[in-house]
Amino acid sequence: MSDAVPYRRLEKNDAAVLLVDHQTGLCNLVRDFSDDDFKNCVLALADSAKYFKLPTILTTSFENGPNGPLVPEIKELFPDAPYIARPGNINAWDNEDFVKAVKATGKKQLIIAGVVTEVCVAFPALSARAEGYEVFVVTDASGTFNKTTRDAAWLRMQAAGVQLMTWFGMACELHRDWRNDIEGLGQLFSNHLPAYRNLMNSYGARR
Amino acid sequence: MSDAVPYRRLEKNDAAVLLVDHQTGLCNLVRDFSDDDFKNCVLALADSAKYFKLPTILTTSFENGPNGPLVPEIKELFPDAPYIARPGNINAWDNEDFVKAVKATGKKQLIIAGVVTEVCVAFPALSARAEGYEVFVVTDASGTFNKTTRDAAWLRMQAAGVQLMTWFGMACELHRDWRNDIEGLGQLFSNHLPAYRNLMNSYGARR
Amino acid sequence: MSDAVPYRRLEKNDAAVLLVDHQTGLCNLVRDFSDDDFKNCVLALADSAKYFKLPTILTTSFENGPNGPLVPEIKELFPDAPYIARPGNINAWDNEDFVKAVKATGKKQLIIAGVVTEVCVAFPALSARAEGYEVFVVTDASGTFNKTTRDAAWLRMQAAGVQLMTWFGMACELHRDWRNDIEGLGQLFSNHLPAYRNLMNSYGARR
Amino acid sequence: MSDAVPYRRLEKNDAAVLLVDHQTGLCNLVRDFSDDDFKNCVLALADSAKYFKLPTILTTSFENGPNGPLVPEIKELFPDAPYIARPGNINAWDNEDFVKAVKATGKKQLIIAGVVTEVCVAFPALSARAEGYEVFVVTDASGTFNKTTRDAAWLRMQAAGVQLMTWFGMACELHRDWRNDIEGLGQLFSNHLPAYRNLMNSYGARR
Amino acid sequence: MSDAVPYRRLEKNDAAVLLVDHQTGLCNLVRDFSDDDFKNCVLALADSAKYFKLPTILTTSFENGPNGPLVPEIKELFPDAPYIARPGNINAWDNEDFVKAVKATGKKQLIIAGVVTEVCVAFPALSARAEGYEVFVVTDASGTFNKTTRDAAWLRMQAAGVQLMTWFGMACELHRDWRNDIEGLGQLFSNHLPAYRNLMNSYGARR
Amino acid sequence: MSDAVPYRRLEKNDAAVLLVDHQTGLCNLVRDFSDDDFKNCVLALADSAKYFKLPTILTTSFENGPNGPLVPEIKELFPDAPYIARPGNINAWDNEDFVKAVKATGKKQLIIAGVVTEVCVAFPALSARAEGYEVFVVTDASGTFNKTTRDAAWLRMQAAGVQLMTWFGMACELHRDWRNDIEGLGQLFSNHLPAYRNLMNSYGARR
Amino acid sequence: MSDAVPYRRLEKNDAAVLLVDHQTGLCNLVRDFSDDDFKNCVLALADSAKYFKLPTILTTSFENGPNGPLVPEIKELFPDAPYIARPGNINAWDNEDFVKAVKATGKKQLIIAGVVTEVCVAFPALSARAEGYEVFVVTDASGTFNKTTRDAAWLRMQAAGVQLMTWFGMACELHRDWRNDIEGLGQLFSNHLPAYRNLMNSYGARR
Amino acid sequence: MSDAVPYRRLEKNDAAVLLVDHQTGLCNLVRDFSDDDFKNCVLALADSAKYFKLPTILTTSFENGPNGPLVPEIKELFPDAPYIARPGNINAWDNEDFVKAVKATGKKQLIIAGVVTEVCVAFPALSARAEGYEVFVVTDASGTFNKTTRDAAWLRMQAAGVQLMTWFGMACELHRDWRNDIEGLGQLFSNHLPAYRNLMNSYGARR
Known part of the structure; x- marks a missing residue:
């Protein structure tokens, strides 16, 4: 019996985290989570990345425009992380610097979250998957306009071999043993x- | 035209806050809010009480039993507040020390929140109302087993002249002017x- | 300030319980609760009535027809309770034996629950209210076809001075002190x- | 203790039914019920009116325009009922012929349903209430654009002394005894x- | 039989519209409507006010801060309307210029909508009600953080004699006759x- | 690119319908549809089967026990259909007579609906699929205890190559051309x- | 690791848009979106097709019957688009002119939306997929009777290799770079x- | 036609049950079921395991800490079952004793349930699947923080070939014949x- 998408397990030494467009303007577009839940999950993912010392890459889109600056708490957590302010690419994977930063981590497992789910998350997730990476999307640290949009994005990603996680599942899978x-x-x-x-x-x- | 419940406006100098049974065990019974939302609203109410320097009274029920201790953040915010660990009264208003503490504030407006809504909140709210107090229940800092229970409790309190608020509405009504x-x-x-x-x-x- | 419906507090010595038409057929019409929740709340109310030794009156409608027999657990809990198998009255309050049984308890507070909410519960509740009783409906031990129906029934009863409770609130209000x-x-x-x-x-x- | 809205009980000999604007176009605007549920409840109300031989009055608004003709099943059920095709009045109570027809029934209890709830139902319900009629709105045979609209309309009517019913509750209250x-x-x-x-x-x- | 809140009917010549704080920042806090629904209802209310030539008063809170400017479409619809940029009063009714503008209309019926419901809408609604105005809140052109907050605000306003409407109900009640x-x-x-x-x-x- | 489950199109001449356990008792267990919706969809599927003259097979489980008789309307629609009253097999596919009846139709496409979804529908659907049939489940004519159960059953069937349909989609796919x-x-x-x-x-x- | 449905990325020069049966009658059957949301998404998709100058094909079913005419705004946006008024084929792909028009675009990526999802959208989507096209369904510009129907249609399409999108995701994927x-x-x-x-x-x- | 996940049928003699971390503390984290529903389903699964005499393995995580002891009813049902109190492994499959106990059953079908779904259930389910076991997750006896988390966990498991069941489906599939x-x-x-x-x-x- 061969499964569509065999289990790939997150491994602390193999994983990098990509935080895509968690900007103050964009976050106010999120409607598939309560504000408190979403804020908490995004920060929980960020804290987890920090805790597990995973290489983390930040990227934003037009911080000086309506999208707003990166959420300050994230900026403060990763002062030395590669920070790619994309000049215009919607799919972060279309940005050479971003991909270069990803490759520089040397990791084959990519943990991705961002705003909005069907674009800023799904596009690089699908692109990375197409290049052979093992891709894990942190669903509760990724938000979008409504649940219909989210459901469609999840099914598209599932079909392409992306593994859908939550920050808690991710942390537990990485930690392995209390x-x-x-x-x-x-x-x-x-x-x-x-x-x-x-x-x-x-x-x-x-x- | 005479209204059933004429408008009574919260007034900083006339109001006291009663926090009833926000205990760690009881809080885990709350199902009518997401955990993040509820935690945030309870702390927001507490921070507001502090900010407006409202006399605040804490009370708990059986802290040493399954109900658990008062949520630590609340305890820390009000180190000098009257703190009535009720020996058994379910309705805090049945506890003489509690009522004495309320009366000692000299306020005629009571802002009440707690866990669970239909008991720990509704009982003292209805009792205080029956004694002529103007009563304001902070609905989003009060939680219970499910939405059906909450809805019934709200309607019972509304019918008895209790004003249903949220922490944000309360803070705005107290502050009056930015x-x-x-x-x-x-x-x-x-x-x-x-x-x-x-x-x-x-x-x-x-x- | 005069409230629409001043607080009336349940008092162990003043209260009787009326269980109306909790029959096996009728219970399978209930859709505003999950089956497990409804079964649990009905039995919780029955156990509470027993625990507080409240006079309890059972009544059913056409047990030998599609409505089915009284739920067996209830029958067993109250072997000696007045049991009025109504020959046809839809509103239990239209049945002389039933009203006689209620009056025989000598109580002025009536706790009512049953199936379905807008008929078997609301009708006697409204009738009793109109005769001056203090009426408390146990909302979560009363079920009906859907939430729309329930909401309408609740608002009709609230407007007529019925107090909406839950079994847990009722038990706590009766017990007073742990x-x-x-x-x-x-x-x-x-x-x-x-x-x-x-x-x-x-x-x-x-x- | 005086209640806001004392119980008024539907009485077969005192009641008339007003079906307002159940037209094919307007019915397709209804979103607060599933189509099957709404169709069933409207026909159930109509069948009940017929069954209890209640005087029934039909009225429509612009049948020849986008609102569409009266739902055929209703037309067929009441071939001899007064049928007021209003030339433009939005509130049926503003139409002299309609009010005349209502008065001609000699009934003091009015059972009202229609599309849309907050207009075609609420307006005549509130007007009739203001003139001293006992008004019963059949909530599940009345539909509108969404649940928010419905909830607001219900609360407005409740506050004005309208009794909120369902077709099943109405039928049971009228029948009295199986x-x-x-x-x-x-x-x-x-x-x-x-x-x-x-x-x-x-x-x-x-x- | 006396109702809690007797019917007051909107009358074109007696009504003024108050649009409170429909600002671009604040509108992005609204979560109890989909964005499309809320935008549509707010503009529908504004268009209706225009269509019925109702005196309309605009007011904002801190337009130069995070709350953002008044939604441009509204500004354009009412170029000559009284426009009170409140220097800090949270309750618009606390602002003398605002109340003066309201009084200058000479109307006794006030139609109010705004963001957020429990504060910017409820506060002036309750204040105006307390001064004897007939108050109509347009519920679907008023938004807030979540449905729980909205429900509490509605019940508080209902209890104080405010009539809950929607833009469509308002337009129909004002128009009277097609x-x-x-x-x-x-x-x-x-x-x-x-x-x-x-x-x-x-x-x-x-x- | 090879798809997990290539499109198989319903073809009037290749299809048979299996109606599994639509019995009066079992139907009252259904909670993932409103009663009106479910009744309508089941009858719509039955009418469609009749309309397209598809060979239809009826089967029931313990009609003389609590499960109740086959819904009478279905029985009447297919007086001559093979009718397998299973003596005990839960999975209809385990019943030789049933499979024989299926094979006797000579069809390779099986349209299945029944009560409850995860058992009476999913079991024969999965069994038939495993034997190479093209299987189409009519989701809205199949009901079960709650939405969680339904969702799990759908995903299990989807993974096994079952095509999820509705009665309307089925009718349209069979009809091809108005x-x-x-x-x-x-x-x-x-x-x-x-x-x-x-x-x-x-x-x-x-x- | 081979995925079930490898990522296929929308490419401006490879894509055509098929708008299927967005007719005024059919659109009023849609219940899985609020009316405002659905109208907005359909027009957003149409505007996007226009903006990206994608070849767009319009098709309708029985415009002169109850299905009603094509939504006027769409007609106006694409005055010169191929417009296939199907004489009866339910699946647009069964219509030779339609398929001819699709092939004439020379594109291998098809973006499809329409009413209703499980028929007018799913049928041509599945047919095109079976012929090797890369198919993208715009989920929020496609509507149907209820969410259950939609969910089933989505899973059927997902299993067959259709990519589920939204108009916003589609626009972003096509635009590539701000x-x-x-x-x-x-x-x-x-x-x-x-x-x-x-x-x-x-x-x-x-x- | 080859399916992604061919049907594997539960077989009484081939199956073992793994109950993972149904501890009193952890169970109070569950929010995707009502408390009554979840308690009932967990016990139903346990009773079924007992009834079918399936080898059952219990495991817990830090019973002496906040996670709390195993739910007593489960402990009592399986006094002689292998009981692995894991010293720290989050994924039970990382615990040698646990895997040894599983292997000792000699079964190739594993029925798994636990708290929380995306960790305590999904991890061993995915691990066992990767080692060739046929894995069946009992979805309604497995709970977690919210529905979003559950949905993501289900899709991850579905993609990896896990079969999603309910306790009722499981019992029926095992029993085969009444x-x-x-x-x-x-x-x-x-x-x-x-x-x-x-x-x-x-x-x-x-x-």
Whole structure:
């Protein structure tokens, strides 16, 4: 039995993160998540990238125009990350500097998130997939105009062999074993999963 | 023409805040908001109470049992607030110390939020209303098991003359005029309204 | 300031429970709750009535026809309760035996639930209200064809002074104080609130 | 205790039915019900009016224009009913012939349904209410552009003392007692409540 | 029988329109309508105000800040309307110039819409109501952060005697009779009700 | 480029219809459609099968038990169809008589619908697919306990090469060309698509 | 690793647009989008086709019957486009003139949208795919009776190798680089994405 | 025609059940089911495993921490089952003891459920699939943070050849034929399908 898309597992040493167009103007176009949920998931992905020390590449589109600047929290988390302000390419993969930066990481697994899902995320995801990369889209750190648009984008990507993830799934798949760092992972979850934080606080109160 | 419930306007000098049973265990029962939304709204209400220097009263039910401790962030925000750990009364208004603390504020407007809506919020809201207080329930900082339960609780409270608010409406009604403190209110909104924060960051980038 | 519907508080000694037409056929018409949720809430209400020793009256409509027999669990819980198999009255309040049974309880507060909401519940609720009873409808132990129907029924009842409750709110309002019986109430909640049961089990494991 | 809107009970001998603008064009504007549900409820209301021999008044707006002709099934059910093709009045109550027809029925209870809810239904409902009629709106035989519009219309009508019903609630309230005609009412329900029909067929198979 | 809020009917000669804070930044905070729906309804309300020649008052809050300028289409529709750029008052009714402008219209019926519903709309609506105005809120031309917030704001306003409308209901109530101007009203509907436009085009093709 | 599931087109002469367990008891378990929608779609599929003279096979499971008899309308439509009352096989394909009846049709395309989707439909669909049949499931004439269950069943079937259809898509794909019988197809649609019926009635009124 | 459906990227010079049955009658059957959303997306697709100068083919089914005429705005946008009024073929691909027109464009990528999704869109999409075309369905410019129908149609098309797009994704994939024409693309987006228009107006006000 | 994922049918003698991390703390994170539905489905799966005497393996993660103990009902049902308290591996398949226990069953079909879906379920499901097992995920006995997360997890698993089931589908596929044990299966369904229980009770009352 041969599966359409055999399992490819995220591996800390093989993965890079691409954050595409999380800009203040564009983020205000997102309607398939509540604002609080989306903000939390984007920052959770960013914090996870940082935590796992994954090479991370930032790119934006027309920061000086209506799209607005990169969300400040992201900028601050990755002061030294390659930062490609694309002069006009809609698909980041059409930008030579961006692809060069991706290749420079030497990684074969690409974790992608951005705004909006069907364009800024799907285009480079599909392009990278077509070049043989293993591609993982972080669905809850990627937003768009409405759920219909999102559903169509997901099915297009699924059909092309992209693996649909969430930031939490990604973090767990990368971490592999709590024993690698219980405190660190716990802190990451406590910061971005309110219900898990409640569990921890309930537990802590009783210890 | 006489209205069922004539408008009563929140007035900074007339209002006190009652935070009822925002405990880590109970908060994990809330299903009528996403976890991120609820956490944000509860903290936004708490930050607003602090910002407007409203007398604030904390109360909990069985902190040492399954209900869990008060959410730590709230505890930290109000280190000196009256804190009534009720020994068993379900309706906080049945607790003499609680009512005494309320009366000690000398305020006639009570802003109430808590978990769960139809009990910990509705009971003291209805009791206070019956004693002539003007009662404002902060609906998005109050959570419960599901939307059906919430809807029923809202209608019961509406019928009894309780005014249904949100933390944002409450903050705006209290502040009255941006000129009273543009920076402060802006910071409050930036911290708890992701989309408004985006507007401010977009604006700031262009100034 | 006079409210449309001043707060009337449930009082253990003043209240009777009317369970109207929870029959196996009729229950399969309910679409405004998931089957599991509805079954759980109906039994939770019944268990609560039992727990608080409230006089309880059962009534059914055409048990030998398509409406089906009373749900067996209810029958078993109240073997000695007045049981009025109405020969045809749609509004239970039109049945003399039923009203007689209600009056025989000597209570002025009536807690009503049944199937379907806009008929079997709303009709006696409105009739009782019109006769001066304080009426409390347990919304989540009352089901009907769809949410539109339910919403309309709720608004009609709210306008007529009926108080909309849930089984949990009812139980809490009746119990008043955990200290009256911590074990008993805890058991009731553990049996009918899966998330609360989880809290208790988590807590118990850590004690 | 005085309620905002005391219970007024539908009484077969006191009630007339007003069907407003159920026209083929207008019906295709309805989006707050599935097409099947809406068609079924409108015909169920019409069949009920017929069954209970309630005086019924039909009215339309611009049948020869885009609004389209009255739904044929309704026309056929009431060949002799007063039929007021309004020359332009949007609120049917502004049409003298219509009001004259209503008054000619001599009834004080008006059951109203139509398309669209916030206009063709709400306007005459509010006007009739203002003139002292007891007004019952059949919510599921009244449709409009979307749920937001419907919700606003319902709350406006509720506040003005209109009672919100469904066709099933109306039929049950009018019938009072199954024994008045078991076969007839059963047939009505079997025709318009698929799940109840299933109950009856299951039952019939086992008798 | 006395209703909580007796019917007050919109009357062309008695009504003024208040458009509050429909600014480009604030409009991007709206999440309780799809963007297309909200844009359409706001412009439909504006076009209706124009069409019925209702005195219209514009007001904004901090146009030079993150809130952004008034939506340009509105500005263009009412070049000569009183335009109050509030220096800081959150409740427009706290601004003397605004209230003066309202009073200058000499109207006793106020039609209000704006962004966000629970603040920019509800505050002046409640204030005007408290001063005896008949207040009509256009719900679908008023938007806010989410449906929970909207629902709470609607119930608060309903309780205080505000009548909840939609732009379509408002236009119909004002127009009274198609014969006053068939072409004009038809054009208004064709521009803002796609399904009605389809009906008209289908009809036109067959004439 | 090779597709996972190449297009197989329904062909009137190659297709048979299998109606599985549309029984009165089982139909009352369906919660992923409104009752009116489901009834309409099931009958629409049955009428279509009749209209296109497709060999149709009926099968039921325990008609004399709680599952109830076959829906009478279906029984009446196909008095001479093979009717396999399965003595116990859950997957109809496990029943030799059923498979024999299928094979006797000589068709290679199987159109399947039934109750419940993930069992009575999915099992024979997957079995038939595994034996090389082209399988088309009529999704809206197949119902189950809830949407989660349905979604899972759809994805399982999609992955196995089953084509997901609706009764309307099926009828259109079989008919090919309106000119084959305008009246007949029009009647079918008028009977089962209320909005299309409205279009036809609007059109007819203007001819 | 070989994907089920390798990425095929839209290329301005390789693509043609097929608009199938966007007729006034049929559009009023659409229920899986709000009317405003659907109108906007259809016109956005049409404007995009125009903007990118893609060969566009129009086709309709029975314009003189209940289906109604082609939406006038589309007719006006493409006065010289091939226009195939199909005499009866339901699947446009069964119409020789239509296929001839498609082939005459010389393009291998087909962008398809229409009403209703599972028939007028899916049939030619699947047929074209089976003949080796790269097929892209614009999901938000294609509408149908309800979401269940849409979901089934999407999965059927996905399985057959059709790529699911939206008009915005399509426009972005075709445009490739903002620098090709910033003004033009910006205008297209401003006209059809209200929230993006707000961003641009906010930005413009601050420049 | 070769399908992406040919049908693999559950076979009683070939299948083992893996219950992963159904712990009291983790279960309170579940938001994609109502609490009652989820509790019922998890226990239904457990009861089914028991009923079919399938080898069942239990595993937990950090029972002594915030995740909480295994749900007691499960523990009691399988007192002798292999019980692997993982010392830290997030993917149970990374735990040697767990895999050893799986292999010791000698089964090639694995039925998996757990909390949370995208991690505790998806990881071992994908790992087992990659090693050639036939994998069946019981979707309604597996829960997670929200529906978006669930949808993404389902699509990832579907693409990798995992078969998505429900507990009811699983039980039916395993049982094959009611005649194998009518009483037993009926009892299982009666305990976990309230609507089916109602059918049985209605039936029983009429026998």
